[in-house]
Amino acid sequence: MATYSALAKYGKNMIMNIEWKKLLPKYWDWKKIIWPFRVLVHPIQAFNQIKYEKTGSVGLSIIILLLWFFSNIYDYLEYGFQFSTNKVELLSILSEFMSSAMIIVLWSIANWAICTLMDGEGWFKDIWITSCYSTMPLVVTTIPITILSKVLTIQESTWLTLLSSIAFAWAILLLLMSNTIIHQYTLKKSIFSMLLTVIGVFILLLLVVLMVSLVAQFADFVMTIGRELMFRFNS
Amino acid sequence: MKKITRIISAVLCVALVASLAALPVSALSVAPYNSYDYDPYGGATASPLGYTPLKRVNYNDMKVVGGVSSSGVENAFNRPEDMFRYNDKFFIADTGNNRIVELDSELNFVRDYTVFASADGSTSYDLLSPRDVFVKDDEMYVVCNRTIADENGVNFKDGYIVVADMDGTYKRYYGKPEADAIDFRDYEPLTVVVDNSGYLYIRALGVLEGLIILDKHGEFVQYYGANKVVMSFALAIQVMWKKVFGRKSTATTIKAVPTEMSNIFIDPEGFIYTTTSTNTVAADLRLRKLNPVGDNVLAADANAIVSTVYGDRSTMAGTALEDVYVDENEMIAVVDTARSRIFIYDNRSVQLTVFGVGSEQLGGTSYPTAITKYNDYYYVLDQVDGSITIYKPTDYMKKLLIADSYYREGEYVKGEQYWREVLKYNSNFSIAYAAIGKSLLEKEKYQECLAYLKYGQDRTSYSAALAEYRKEYVRDNFYWFVPLIVACGVGLLSGISLAQSALGIKKKKQSIKFK
Numbered sequence: 001m002a003t004y005s006a007l008a009k010y011g012k013n014m015i016m017n018i019e020w021k022k023l024l025p026k027y028w029d030w031k032k033i034i035w036p037f038r039v040l041v042h043p044i045q046a047f048n049q050i051k052y053e054k055t056g057s058v059g060l061s062i063i064i065l066l067l068w069f070f071s072n073i074y075d076y077l078e079y080g081f082q083f084s085t086n087k088v089e090l091l092s093i094l095s096e097f098m099s100s101a102m103i104i105v106l107w108s109i110a111n112w113a114i115c116t117l118m119d120g121e122g123w124f125k126d127i128w129i130t131s132c133y134s135t136m137p138l139v140v141t142t143i144p145i146t147i148l149s150k151v152l153t154i155q156e157s158t159w160l161t162l163l164s165s166i167a168f169a170w171a172i173l174l175l176l177m178s179n180t181i182i183h184q185y186t187l188k189k190s191i192f193s194m195l196l197t198v199i200g201v202f203i204l205l206l207l208v209v210l211m212v213s214l215v216a217q218f219a220d221f222v223m224t225i226g227r228e229l230m231f232r233f234n235s
Numbered sequence: 236m237k238k239i240t241r242i243i244s245a246v247l248c249v250a251l252v253a254s255l256a257a258l259p260v261s262a263l264s265v266a267p268y269n270s271y272d273y274d275p276y277g278g279a280t281a282s283p284l285g286y287t288p289l290k291r292v293n294y295n296d297m298k299v300v301g302g303v304s305s306s307g308v309e310n311a312f313n314r315p316e317d318m319f320r321y322n323d324k325f326f327i328a329d330t331g332n333n334r335i336v337e338l339d340s341e342l343n344f345v346r347d348y349t350v351f352a353s354a355d356g357s358t359s360y361d362l363l364s365p366r367d368v369f370v371k372d373d374e375m376y377v378v379c380n381r382t383i384a385d386e387n388g389v390n391f392k393d394g395y396i397v398v399a400d401m402d403g404t405y406k407r408y409y410g411k412p413e414a415d416a417i418d419f420r421d422y423e424p425l426t427v428v429v430d431n432s433g434y435l436y437i438r439a440l441g442v443l444e445g446l447i448i449l450d451k452h453g454e455f456v457q458y459y460g461a462n463k464v465v466m467s468f469a470l471a472i473q474v475m476w477k478k479v480f481g482r483k484s485t486a487t488t489i490k491a492v493p494t495e496m497s498n499i500f501i502d503p504e505g506f507i508y509t510t511t512s513t514n515t516v517a518a519d520l521r522l523r524k525l526n527p528v529g530d531n532v533l534a535a536d537a538n539a540i541v542s543t544v545y546g547d548r549s550t551m552a553g554t555a556l557e558d559v560y561v562d563e564n565e566m567i568a569v570v571d572t573a574r575s576r577i578f579i580y581d582n583r584s585v586q587l588t589v590f591g592v593g594s595e596q597l598g599g600t601s602y603p604t605a606i607t608k609y610n611d612y613y614y615v616l617d618q619v620d621g622s623i624t625i626y627k628p629t630d631y632m633k634k635l636l637i638a639d640s641y642y643r644e645g646e647y648v649k650g651e652q653y654w655r656e657v658l659k660y661n662s663n664f665s666i667a668y669a670a671i672g673k674s675l676l677e678k679e680k681y682q683e684c685l686a687y688l689k690y691g692q693d694r695t696s697y698s699a700a701l702a703e704y705r706k707e708y709v710r711d712n713f714y715w716f717v718p719l720i721v722a723c724g725v726g727l728l729s730g731i732s733l734a735q736s737a738l739g740i741k742k743k744k745q746s747i748k749f750k
Binding site (some may be wrong): 012015016052081082083085090105127151154 | 540611
């Protein structure tokens with residue numbers, strides 16, 4: 001036993017003696033890299049530091065969002081055969097993107113718009129970073145759950161549902177905490193503002209759809225005029 | 236050198252021409268249609284032909300005696316409505332000529348019946364525009380229709396069913412059923428089937444309550460097995476408007492009533508199959524198998540991801556199921572008059588094949604109205620000219636029928652070799668993979684069967700096989716499995732702890748200070 005502990009101590013010392021910080025590229029800010037994981041375990045402290053000490057990174061938050069998007073695609077394609085009826089041919093990248101990364105984009109915009117009116121103290125950058133970091137539970141759990149789904153039977157599917165709902169609840173909780181801290185709200189006001197944000201997201205979607213149809217109709221109008229002119233000149 | 240290349244090229248040319256000539260004749264010359272089945276996602280995949288036309292037999296070939304066709308041809312049929320096979324006799328309800336025609340097994344004319352009279356001549360009934368003929372236990376049931384005038388001179392329909400034995404001697408008569416529950420003026424029976432206990436199931440025009448059940452003595456028993464009104468969004472809106480505008484509007488809006496059935500059939504076990512031709516009924520209820528209580532017990536395709544559809548999946552063409560025949564192996568043949576095709580389903584509602592086309596060629600029918608099966612051949616009656624087209628199964632279909640009958644009996648292992656032969660013909664056929672997978676599962680070849688069950692889209696069996704395979708795998712690899720898990724756990728935990736110390740973010744334990 002003593003030899004084992006001595007060995008472990010030796011190994012630990014060996015690893016500790018390497019100067020890890022110097023091994024990392026100079027432009028890598030290890031503190032920022034570790035931050036999304038800190039959000040997972042110490043959310044309140046981590047969000048506070050993002051707000052006041054600027055430990056968040058926009059680039060990293062975009063990477064997290066893309067990771068979530070890619071893990072969703074992996075989930076769609078590789079989920080255990082016994083549970084999923086997904087088909088590669090039916091995969092729509094656009095709808096996958098809309099149901100993952102796009103939600104956070106719309107959420108951030110709507111949240112900024114609403115909370116600016118509701119005396120929120122958050123900047124858009126902070127809202128963006130914390131919203132992206134709040135998806136960390138989903139980023140971390142989606143791929144392990146997908147791998148687990150390959151070896152579970154239909155009778156054991158409850159475990160998958162349990163795990164994924166825990167991850168989802170965790171993410172929602174993180175979003176609530178970030179909203180409370182970034183805007184310096186009370187819990188009640190935070191929940192209220194989040195409900196308003198959900199409505200705001202729908203309004204944004206409506207605007208997008210309206211915009212798209214308007215542009216399409218305008219293009220159609222111009223094309224029709226062009227066609228009419230061509231008929232006139234040709235005849 | 237040039238000469239040699241010339242000779243070689245000449246030889247090659249000859250070989251090419253010879254090989255082209257030796258190519259098998261295209262499938263189109265065998266039958267004027269293509270066959271397809273559906274994958275579990277509802278996509279149509281081409282499949283080999285299941286049935287090919289053997290011959291078409293018209294009134295000349297049958298040597299029909301008597302009767303005039305609608306275009307005035309002597310010795311022909313006039314819009315025959317139904318065909319029924321009893322042992323080796325075929326009966327055709329020659330509606331326009333007011334007679335029943337009996338054919339032998341070679342489809343040669345034997346005799347016709349225009350009247351059923353009792354032996355002593357006291358009672359006799361003319362067979363007026365017979366719509367249907369049904370034979371059971373050497374008793375012939377003929378559904379007749381006539382129009383008579385009441386005391387005020389107003390015409391109304393008065394149908395009746397006459398029963399005779401096989402030489403045409405009158406036995407029984409069933410007129411308009413009389414009971415408190417029945418209150419209709421016109422009675423126009425269209426189809427009759429008789430079950431093993433002698434009850435008559437009558438499909439009558441405009442009777443939306445379902446089939447009329449009469450007992451052997453003609454007493455009304457009950458209505459049976461009506462199509463249910465399916466609640467839809469449009470119907471809900473309609474009901475809402477009715478609520479808003481009150482009773483006055485109900486006279487002007489369409490009533491939500493059950494859709495009428497287009498035909499009925501009774502199988503040897505006594506289950507009644509019904510078809511519904513209009514598209515108003517849900518696509519998975521166009522064909523139903525009714526149990527004695529009147530509930531639909533026809534199993535939907537369990538492995539299909541999209542809902543089961545009887546008839547055509549595309550809504551563009553429409554489907555009008557007109558007749559159904561179920562053989563002793565529970566192979567269901569359904570006639571679609573919209574596009575003159577016959578769909579074959581097994582008892583799990585898997586579409587095995589489709590044949591027939593709406594054309595005048597051999598293999599096509601103009602308006603197929605009745606189907607029956609004799610010696611593995613399907614006989615389809617064309618209402619327009621009264622011709623019967625005979626379809627014979629291909630080698631592929633014969634293998635498939637054997638394989639499917641083994642599957643139906645649960646003999647998965649015995650059927651495996653036949654399914655493998657089916658796969659040689661049709662490698663896209665998912666149910667063949669599922670059946671082989673089930674056989675391998677029964678043989679406890681778990682690793683091998685997983686792939687087959689995946690191709691066959693059988694998720695339940697896949698899950699069961701996976702449970703067994705997992706158990707086997709863990710048992711075989713136990714010696715490194717547990718150490719690996721332990722090592723992973725220890726490595727992960729110590730890794731996190733080390734990384735924290737190395738990067739200097741390890742939380743230092745703070746002692747609480749009291750002032």
